[in-house]
Amino acid sequence: MNAAHSSQAELDAFRATVRRFYETEVMPNWQRYAAQGHVDRELWNRAGALGLLLLDVPAFHGGAGGTVEHLAVMVEEAARAIDSALGFSVHSIVSQYLLAYASEAQKCRWLPAMAKGEIVGAIAMTEPGAGSDLQGIRTQARREGDHYLISGQKTFITNGHHADLVIVVAKTDPREGAKGVSLIVAETKDLAGFRRGRILDKMGQKAQDTAELFFDDARVPAANLLGGEEGRGFGQLMSQLPYERMIVAYRAVGAMARAVELASAYAKERRAFGKSLMEFQNTRFTLAECATEVAVARAFVSACLDKLLAGRLDAPTACMAKWWTSERQCKVIDRCLQIFGGYGYMNEFPIARLYTEARVQRIYGGTSEIMKEVIARSL
Ligand SMILES: Cc1cc2nc3c(=O)[nH]c(=O)nc-3n(C[C@H](O)[C@H](O)[C@H](O)COP(=O)(O)OP(=O)(O)OC[C@H]3O[C@@H](n4cnc5c(N)ncnc54)[C@H](O)[C@@H]3O)c2cc1C
Numbered sequence: 001m002n003a004a005h006s007s008q009a010e011l012d013a014f015r016a017t018v019r020r021f022y023e024t025e026v027m028p029n030w031q032r033y034a035a036q037g038h039v040d041r042e043l044w045n046r047a048g049a050l051g052l053l054l055l056d057v058p059a060f061h062g063g064a065g066g067t068v069e070h071l072a073v074m075v076e077e078a079a080r081a082i083d084s085a086l087g088f089s090v091h092s093i094v095s096q097y098l099l100a101y102a103s104e105a106q107k108c109r110w111l112p113a114m115a116k117g118e119i120v121g122a123i124a125m126t127e128p129g130a131g132s133d134l135q136g137i138r139t140q141a142r143r144e145g146d147h148y149l150i151s152g153q154k155t156f157i158t159n160g161h162h163a164d165l166v167i168v169v170a171k172t173d174p175r176e177g178a179k180g181v182s183l184i185v186a187e188t189k190d191l192a193g194f195r196r197g198r199i200l201d202k203m204g205q206k207a208q209d210t211a212e213l214f215f216d217d218a219r220v221p222a223a224n225l226l227g228g229e230e231g232r233g234f235g236q237l238m239s240q241l242p243y244e245r246m247i248v249a250y251r252a253v254g255a256m257a258r259a260v261e262l263a264s265a266y267a268k269e270r271r272a273f274g275k276s277l278m279e280f281q282n283t284r285f286t287l288a289e290c291a292t293e294v295a296v297a298r299a300f301v302s303a304c305l306d307k308l309l310a311g312r313l314d315a316p317t318a319c320m321a322k323w324w325t326s327e328r329q330c331k332v333i334d335r336c337l338q339i340f341g342g343y344g345y346m347n348e349f350p351i352a353r354l355y356t357e358a359r360v361q362r363i364y365g366g367t368s369e370i371m372k373e374v375i376a377r378s379l
Helices: 008-038 041-049 070-082 087-103 104-116 233-269 279-308 315-339 341-345 349-364 370-377
Strands: 121-124 140-144 147-158 167-173 181-187 196-201 211-220
Touching: 008 070, 008 279, 041 181, 070 087, 070 233, 087 104, 087 121, 087 167, 087 233, 087 349, 121 147, 121 279, 140 167, 140 233, 147 167, 147 279, 167 211, 167 233, 181 211, 181 233, 233 279, 233 349, 279 315, 315 341, 315 349, 315 370, 341 349
Parallel strands: 121 167
Antiparallel strands: 140 147, 147 211, 167 181, 196 211
């Protein structure tokens, strides 16, 4: 990726569109989505019709023709709305793999449909026995003529319930570690041997669909191997992970900014001992510190985004942004929640949802510990 900056006026106008989408289309239905564990399928089509999917995919391939800056705006607005229901981030991540490694014919077939929300994308790396240690995956793809037969189990897969296109991380050579890993696209419609498991019941991010997937000799065309050569999967994952990590970092900044906003408003209203909470020095200092952390996080993340835009974001720097902002997110939200007293623990107060949405940010996309391992290796 190597793109020019968008104008601030254009990004502001786009931000207004996204905010309206969340306020009018997502938030009014959020409780229902949370109860069922996934959004309605039509929300994907609606987002597609509004041009909110595949923001940084060229118009030539059916995308919105923007840049990763547009995606960052969307991520921040979703965080601000305290919502993770629509899994557009993973959908975008999948599109980046397709842009980088699919054939031209495949791009023309999949990307425009993904942009319209007709195809929902997912990426299936994690298995019950292997998450951080991806070399240890057991899912296998065995070549048989013009097809691969995929067998294995995946878990914690975002968009798993709705996914029409799943990038499956599989071993094409089980005797090898990283060198035996390949990425193969499974189109789930009428795919014999493919089955979705339960939608997992999570602590937070209740409206986002996260599911198990099962493959039992699922027959996928050999042409769906990304990159055209077996054994390239691990390198492909490593190349694309900085993009995913920046999405997590942007979500962290958006969420903690919202927490400070909510806590500041509450502290001005709530009274105790004859004063507003904002008049207590402890509250003032807590909020001043949290606001500073948001500003510092934002500055670092936007510097990283500039690098991503210029095609120069290296893996350790993306890991720094991911672990640091997600850890800050949890701390800042926890401190802001404290200002709400008992109300902070009540689900009807948005700060409670900010709290439960935050925890997973330190886990998915690579845990904080793995981020530090990657950074340490570069030192
Ligand atoms: C809501 C949600 C959505 C997700 N979405 C997806 C998705 O769409 N696709 C997908 O493939 N996966 C997805 N995941 C999976 C996620 O990426 C993994 O949970 C994560 O990578 C950690 O793997 P694990 O759960 O197996 O933990 P483990 O790898 O078992 O780690 C357990 C603990 O050990 C630590 N640890 C492991 N190795 C080391 C080490 N070398 N040094 C120090 N500490 C270590 C970890 O940091 C962690 O604290 C999702 C997870 C969640 C919860």
